[in-house]
Amino acid sequence: MKSQILSCLLVVCIGFQSCKKNKSSDGVEAPKTEAEKFVKEDCYKAIYESDTLELKLNTLKDGKITGDFVMKIEFASEKIGEIKGEFRGDTLFADYTFRQGTNKDRVFKNPMAFLKRGNELVLGNGSIVTSLGVSYFEKGKPIDFDKVKYKFKNIDCK
Secondary structure: OHHHHHHHHHHHHHHHHHOOOOEOOOOOEOOOOHHHOEEEEEEEEEEEOOEEEEEEEEEEOOOEEEEEEEEEOOOOOOEEEEEEEEEEOOEEEEEEEEEEOOEEEEEEEEEEEEEEEOOEEEEOEOOEEEEOOEEEEOOOOOOEOOOOOOEEEEEOOO
């Protein structure tokens, strides 16, 4: 009986150990893998009336996109978060995970689509469906990139 309990305890400990982040013994995060290193950094800004949106995109070695996105929309709380996605053709499909205003406990996640036109990114409008707590663009419904508010201009990164 004791050997079974010790065996189970050992398996649980190994499981917890494998869940730890990749850190060295001094607690500093280990270098990123080759796929996580970014090879290109682009910054964009969109201004529409009193709204300002700032987007920083990092292209990773494996082609995936990560970055930061800040939305300052008039009469709404500031949204600060991260973008993760990938290009399919000339369109970036990404998930925007963000916190809104002073509510630091609640995290929101929305799908986004950006069409690349030259040095410009256009934030598309599409029908979003939520199922089992996950939001996504409705299949079979087009994303509109013509009647939009936000067109991002390429800017120098700070």
